[in-house]
Amino acid sequence: MSLPRTMVTPMADPTPAERIAELRDVINRHAEAYYEQDASEIPDADYDRLLRELLELEEAYPDLATPDSPTVRVGGPINTAFAPVTHEMRMMSLHNAFDLEELAGWSERVERRLEGRPVPEFSVELKFDGLAISLRYEDGVLVQGATRGDGAVGEDVTHNVRTIADIPNELTGAPPVLEVRGEVYLTLSSFAALNDRQRKDAEAAGREPKLYVNPRNTAAGSLRQIEASMTADRDLSFFSYQLGLVEGGPELETHTATLEWLGSLGFPVNEHTVTSAEIGDVSSRVEALNAMRHDLDYEFDGVVVKVNDLRLQQELGADAKAPRWAIAYKLPPEERTTTLLDIEVSIGPSGQATPFAVLDPVFVGGVTVGTATLHNQDQVAEKDVRPGDKVIVRRAGDVIPEVVGPVLSERAKGSKPWPFPTDCPVCGEPLVRPDGVAATHCVNFACARQVRGRIEHWAGRTAMDIEFLGEKNVDRFVTAGLLDDVSGLYSLDFEAILAMEGFKEKSVDNLRGAIEASKEKPLGNVLFGLRIPEIGQVNAQTLASSFGTMDRIIEATVEEIAAVDGFGTVIAEAVHAWFAQDAARALVARLAVAGLTLEAAQIDESLEKTLDGQAVVVSGTLDGFTRDGAKEAIVARGGKSPGSVSKKTLALVIGAEPGASKVTKAENAGVPVIDEVAFAELLDTGQLPEEFRKEEKDA
Numbered sequence: 001m002s003l004p005r006t007m008v009t010p011m012a013d014p015t016p017a018e019r020i021a022e023l024r025d026v027i028n029r030h031a032e033a034y035y036e037q038d039a040s041e042i043p044d045a046d047y048d049r050l051l052r053e054l055l056e057l058e059e060a061y062p063d064l065a066t067p068d069s070p071t072v073r074v075g076g077p078i079n080t081a082f083a084p085v086t087h088e089m090r091m092m093s094l095h096n097a098f099d100l101e102e103l104a105g106w107s108e109r110v111e112r113r114l115e116g117r118p119v120p121e122f123s124v125e126l127k128f129d130g131l132a133i134s135l136r137y138e139d140g141v142l143v144q145g146a147t148r149g150d151g152a153v154g155e156d157v158t159h160n161v162r163t164i165a166d167i168p169n170e171l172t173g174a175p176p177v178l179e180v181r182g183e184v185y186l187t188l189s190s191f192a193a194l195n196d197r198q199r200k201d202a203e204a205a206g207r208e209p210k211l212y213v214n215p216r217n218t219a220a221g222s223l224r225q226i227e228a229s230m231t232a233d234r235d236l237s238f239f240s241y242q243l244g245l246v247e248g249g250p251e252l253e254t255h256t257a258t259l260e261w262l263g264s265l266g267f268p269v270n271e272h273t274v275t276s277a278e279i280g281d282v283s284s285r286v287e288a289l290n291a292m293r294h295d296l297d298y299e300f301d302g303v304v305v306k307v308n309d310l311r312l313q314q315e316l317g318a319d320a321k322a323p324r325w326a327i328a329y330k331l332p333p334e335e336r337t338t339t340l341l342d343i344e345v346s347i348g349p350s351g352q353a354t355p356f357a358v359l360d361p362v363f364v365g366g367v368t369v370g371t372a373t374l375h376n377q378d379q380v381a382e383k384d385v386r387p388g389d390k391v392i393v394r395r396a397g398d399v400i401p402e403v404v405g406p407v408l409s410e411r412a413k414g415s416k417p418w419p420f421p422t423d424c425p426v427c428g429e430p431l432v433r434p435d436g437v438a439a440t441h442c443v444n445f446a447c448a449r450q451v452r453g454r455i456e457h458w459a460g461r462t463a464m465d466i467e468f469l470g471e472k473n474v475d476r477f478v479t480a481g482l483l484d485d486v487s488g489l490y491s492l493d494f495e496a497i498l499a500m501e502g503f504k505e506k507s508v509d510n511l512r513g514a515i516e517a518s519k520e521k522p523l524g525n526v527l528f529g530l531r532i533p534e535i536g537q538v539n540a541q542t543l544a545s546s547f548g549t550m551d552r553i554i555e556a557t558v559e560e561i562a563a564v565d566g567f568g569t570v571i572a573e574a575v576h577a578w579f580a581q582d583a584a585r586a587l588v589a590r591l592a593v594a595g596l597t598l599e600a601a602q603i604d605e606s607l608e609k610t611l612d613g614q615a616v617v618v619s620g621t622l623d624g625f626t627r628d629g630a631k632e633a634i635v636a637r638g639g640k641s642p643g644s645v646s647k648k649t650l651a652l653v654i655g656a657e658p659g660a661s662k663v664t665k666a667e668n669a670g671v672p673v674i675d676e677v678a679f680a681e682l683l684d685t686g687q688l689p690e691e692f693r694k695e696e697k698d699a
């Protein structure tokens with residue numbers, strides 16, 4: 001396996017001795033931040049890689065191995081603010097496996113040491129991401145809680161441990177001396193609640209909130225408070241997973257039996273531990289646990305596999321740092337560091353300017369990440385990431401990759417905060433960010449990106465559905481000056497297109513046919529295709545069926561638009577303002593000349609207005625009408641057909657496979673739910689058949 005030299009700018013061709021010295025130095029620096037200040041600067045995965053490289057070098061050059069190397073040291077130096085506690089039984093670390101092959105290699109070594117005896121059974125459990133502690137009980141009373149420290153000497157945190165609700169202060173049926181080891185951690189919900197509180201407090205005091213970075217560091221920091229009341233405030237949790245020194249007590253034969261006994265004494269033991277005799281099954285279990293990674297209310301960064309038989313554990317023993325009978329399988333990292341090569345701004349189809357990070361590609365969360373969004377100007381400023389920085393990149397589960405922040409200790413001297421560009425990178429016009437709004441926009445209607453964006457949207461399947469006009473063609477036609485707005489599609493110079501590379505008679509005919517067919521698309525699609533602010537697919541259909549014609553929409557007042565079911569003034573003002581623009585009206589006029597469908601239905605003026613002002617909602621497939629046809633029939637009779645049911649709805653017409661939520665809503669609101677036959681009668685007479693009429697309420 002080749003390991004990247006993350007976080008170390010390698011010297012040119014260092015000798016093994018130089019590289020070893022360099023690695024020890026960097027590892028010690030990061031270990032200090034992690035263990036002493038409870039603030040890891042780099043992800044664990046990067047730290048592990050550095051340690052692994054050092055270990056491999058020391059194995060290759062045994063002369064260069066030293067007893068104080070971080071590869072033999074457990075944990076970090078201890079804080080003198082706490083009284084030292086010498087562990088009667090050392091608190092060891094665990095060796096790591098980074099893939100299933102290394103896991104299998106470990107189990108083979110175990111078997112070899114056991115010299116031909118039957119393959120042992122394994123206990124497979126979660127590796128919790130918190131802080132290891134040892135709890136000492138004498139005659140059933142908690143007398144001491146200590147951190148791991150360097151494995152031999154830890155810190156006395158008894159006063160804090162007593163505040164943790166998961167940890168019993170007294171035990172019944174305990175032996176004279178009992179040491180219980182386990183992990184103190186913070187649940188994700190407590191972590192979120194803590195940060196919520198930080199936000200609220202900061203808001204009340206009118207300052208920027210100081211947020212906790214992750215649950216592990218917060219748990220570690222909370223346990224190592226001088227004041228116990230500070231620890232009590234943090235809602236820490238605990239899982240027990242191991243015994244230390246025990247005097248008296250039951251004869252236990254397996255690790256599983258140990259866990260059961262701990263549980264019976266009142267200690268929390270994790271529910272996801274299983275035993276298995278097959279290393280193949282162990283591997284599947286590891287993968288199953290990995291899949292649960294984001295389903296639990298606490299973090300785990302690996303799986304610990306332990307030989308279950310305690311006598312075999314004794315026999316296998318330990319080396320200077322860790323037992324041979326256990327291994328920690330590290331789950332693929334979700335955080336890694338890499339270099340932020342640059343910050344660029346992309347202009348979206350609506351003109352929104354979004355900054356994004358260009359990264360030295362890094363494998364994280366199971367994929368290679370080369371770019372990551374930085375969302376908006378405030379986010380870049382808040383994270384203060386700068387081109388050239390080493391940054392932490394996170395990709396957890398299916399969540400999009402994010403840049404967590406810079407590694408400040410690695411920042412080049414003299415670096416400056418990144419300035420958000422003042423001009424659009426596409427058209428060069430000034431970018432605009434209104435007060436109180438997070439997003440920055442290019443507002444140049446003629447900006448090539450927006451022109452392309454509007455045409456791409458217009459051609460989309462849910463709008464005018466123009467096949468053969470993909471993003472690439474739009475880009476080519478706009479660049480070639482053949483197209484500058486959607487109406488231009490209806491007078492495209494197909495001769496010029498035929499002359500372009502890659503086009504033949506057939507492909508040009510296909511395109512022409514698809515553009516021609518779009519003229520038949522109903523008004524609702526045209527409205528959606530225009531990208532009017534606030535007008536998505538559903539609102540567009542509602543607008544079309546409520547007003548019936550484009551002209552009526554253009555002429556409508558804000559009040560009339562706001563009266564449409566489900567609209568209100570915000571949407572109404574946006575629609576009204578859009579149609580008030582000269583450019584918008586001119587565009588609509590050009591579309592009319594091109595022959596697009598700008599009326600929802602042939603409004604047959606001779607039809608009686610049986611539904612004048614009434615709202616009838618249609619859901620599901622009807623036999624005698626298309627979806628639009630049914631709405632048009634309603635509009636033609638003076639009614640409207642909004643997309644959703646409200647108290648004011650006259651009736652909900654249902655065909656095959658109606659929307660369940662509409663039916664429930666109608667039932668709850670006491671709106672009659674009618675079939676197609678009743679619908680026909682309603683259209684004719686404006687009356688519901690007897691059986692569907694709302695019961696008259698007594699006044």
Ligand code: IVH
Pocket residue numbers: 091092093094125126127128129130131132148183241242304323326328
């Ligand atoms: S057993 C001698 N089991 O991992 C073996 N450790 O890298 C002692 N850890 O210091 C550890 N979950 O903080 C064990 N289920 C688990 C664990 C676990 C998390 C931590 C513990 C330990 C570190 C070793």
